[in-house]
Amino acid sequence: MDPPFDALTSPAGALCAHCRLPLGRRPLKRRLHGESGQFCCYGCALAFQVTRGVHEEAEAARLLIRLGVGAFLAMNIMLLSLLLYSSSPWDEPALRQAVHYVLLALATPMLLILGLPFLQQAVAAGRAGHATIDTLISLGAVSAYGYSAWATLTGARHVYFDTMTMVLVLFTLGRYLEAAGRARAMRDLEPLLAPGRQQARVSEPEGESLRPVRDLAAGARVRVLPGERVPVDGHVIEGMSRVDESLMTGEAHPVAKGPGERVLAGSMNGTGPLLVEMEAAGEATRWAAIGRAVAESLRQPSPIQGLADRVATQFIYAVVALAVSVVVFWASQGPFDQALLIGLAVLVVACPCALGLAAPLATSVGVGVALRRGALVRSGAALERLATVRVMLLDKTGTLTAGAPTLRRCAALEGTDERELLRRAAALERGSEHALARGVLAAAHAARVPVTAASDVRATPGGGLCGRFEGEAIATGTRRYLECLGWKPSAAGLAHAATLARGGSTVTWVAWGERIRGLLAFSDQLRPEADEVVGALHRRGLHSVLLSGDRAEAVEAVATSIRVNAWRAACSPEDKRSAVEDLRRRHGPVAAVGDGINDGPLLAAADVGIAIGSATDLAQQAAEIVLPQGGLMRLPWLIELACTVRRTIAVNLAWAFGYNAVALALAAAGHLPPVIAAALMAGSSVLVVWNSLRLERLDRPFTAGMPPVRQATAAAERQPAVADILRD
């Protein structure tokens, strides 16, 4: 099942069919295997055909044959040239002249075979009014050939067919190696770019057929064979298997799946075939959404690369001008053929291939590594900015805490006990959707308190609930709400409530009959890893700030326990936004971490918005980076990754620029033979590819003993023990 070409062939910002990097301004269009594909460079077209074309016999190997036959001619030319240079018996003028003609006969098909792709590209670019790297190569090869052919016909002493052929062979080889490296760099991203062109094995009464996932609707039955990726969200109808969901949930170990259980699109089926019934349309899965986001992120040019590309374009014109003036200068100093060789070396060595590769490769590998650990980075630019961040804004609810209030304390005041208090409160809360109600019911369930519903329940938003239960009026809510209903708190009750509030809890009152009977204290449990994460941020030299819309006591309790640098409570969305402005002025770029739903404005205002564990539609989020549920622990690692990516880009650019500058100076001075220049140039690109691929090692998170996601989540969401609630 060789997938057809990418569906992402929109003219603006599509991706190369081989290496999946952006095509750039002038993609190379080729018709292959009956479909048209677009490639970012000649090397990618070459590599694509060689690696994918095994089944498609005729067209597949054409380019490799080209390279092989070209190399055959080139080797013969080199051999004869070496003999000509080396030994005296060949110095006979007549013999030398004969050899020159043989060289010409070999070099002409050679130029056609290996030089033509470069020439075609150069001409196409020239028609559009641009100069590219191909222009440099073509100019060099054609001028070397032209001069040598003329020298042969006029019987001059030196010809330079060998130089021309070796330059062409080395460049073709360099392009091929570069493309292979780029495809390798995109290996991690491949499963996430797959959904757009994913096919599913649809099982119907009349048989099975392969169809594009985007055409399928909920209810269709899809067979997934072992080793295949699950193409749709759905539940298993038949079959047993172990499924690797790491791509979607970050869960490292395969999960056993049987009939009735849910499987997620994008997970890898392990051991057995599964029949899955689709629950949502093929396009509506999280996998498809991530795929769109990743493809989009690759199309966003990063700021550094944008700059490098603009410089490279200007650079090419400058190099052509330099080469011409170098030839003119050296021709005035000595023989013309020597001057021409020096000009050729200048053209060859100046090719800014490595410059164009420096940033996108490192960024892509970085985004891929992050994805492998469940962190979705929406653009390379976001990753670059994350490395420069000085302040980390942390939201409390849902980020540092589990986001679900749990009943911490159930305090009976007068004429009742804790169990009875919980039983009556639960009866009243039973029909409610409020977060606190869920906390009460969960606690009642955990304490095995039987719950029967109260009658005539009325809710006052921001106040509480009242109703009738077992013949008495009953209410629960804020102190003011109960006062409105006619219940007055006792002095002892007020003191108790104040103590609980100071501990960071949210307190509600419960009353029935004539009196207020007790207090319920809720708190949002701190995630166990929060402390360690803040410590890791401080070690990286970041300023940590806790922002929350919650009450001061609750925020302060959290702030002291995780030791953030500063905190601010009772913030409205406007307050949060102005806090971002303020912190940016005082410290530098600001990143904000939130749950992505309530914190949209905050995340949008920050330089980098990071959402944690949000299942909302990715496309509508303000966040540029999305961490999985319970993925707070990955934050320091992600920052480390961003810094390393940035460092790699800097090294790549420094290398590409520095190398070009030094080599260019040497070549212009006449100290660099063109063949060596070509070899160095190909080597330079390969070095940049290699340096970027080293980033793959960052796969292992840096913080030792980082708990797997599932454990961290489970710990954070653990209910307080029953004994804790009913104590007192």
Place this chain on the structure above:
Amino acid sequence: MEFLLIALAGFAGSFHCLGMCGGLACALGGDPRGRRATVLRHLTYNTGRVTTYVFLGALAGALGGAIIHHGPSAEPLVAGQRILSIAAGTLMLIMGAQFFGYFRALHRATIGLGGKGVVVSLKSLLAAPGPGAPLAFGVVNGFLPCPLVYAFLAKAAATGAVAPAALTMLCFGLGTLPAMLFTGGVGRLLAPLWRRRGVRLAGGFLLALGTLTLLRGLLPWTLHSMH
């Protein structure tokens, strides 16, 4: 005389080639248009292969020449040639010993050099039609890592000049020709026992040539010129 020896070593060594390159030659297979076309196909393939060897030989000779002419002695030619001969002879002895089962790790290292990517690209060439494919196949095949080729390249470098170095590799290449033609579509694969004997024989030739080269570097110059 020595070139004949090299050709013989190449011939004996080609029993070793049958292991990997013979498999490739077989994979190249026959031509549907008949026996003549098949022979032509394999001749083209071998032309590509031998051309690569000769080219590499010429490069090695040029490199050897460059080393000799920058030798550290007052008589640069003599001293440089000796150093080169000693180095090449030692390398050849090591390679020869490999054929008798010594230096296993080294053997794996030489075989493992970047072979995988090349083999993948070779596979796509096999099926392609036209006269270009077998030629390109042969050219790439020539670059595949092979201890025998390395040993003879060392020998070629030791000659210190382009022409004799290229000739050395040509002799080696021609020596491998009969066996390679024999397997590729023309004949059947040899029995494993004979192949092992051939490999031993190749190792023997390598050891002999290596000793000769080494001695040329070690023995006093006068004695050598008498020889």
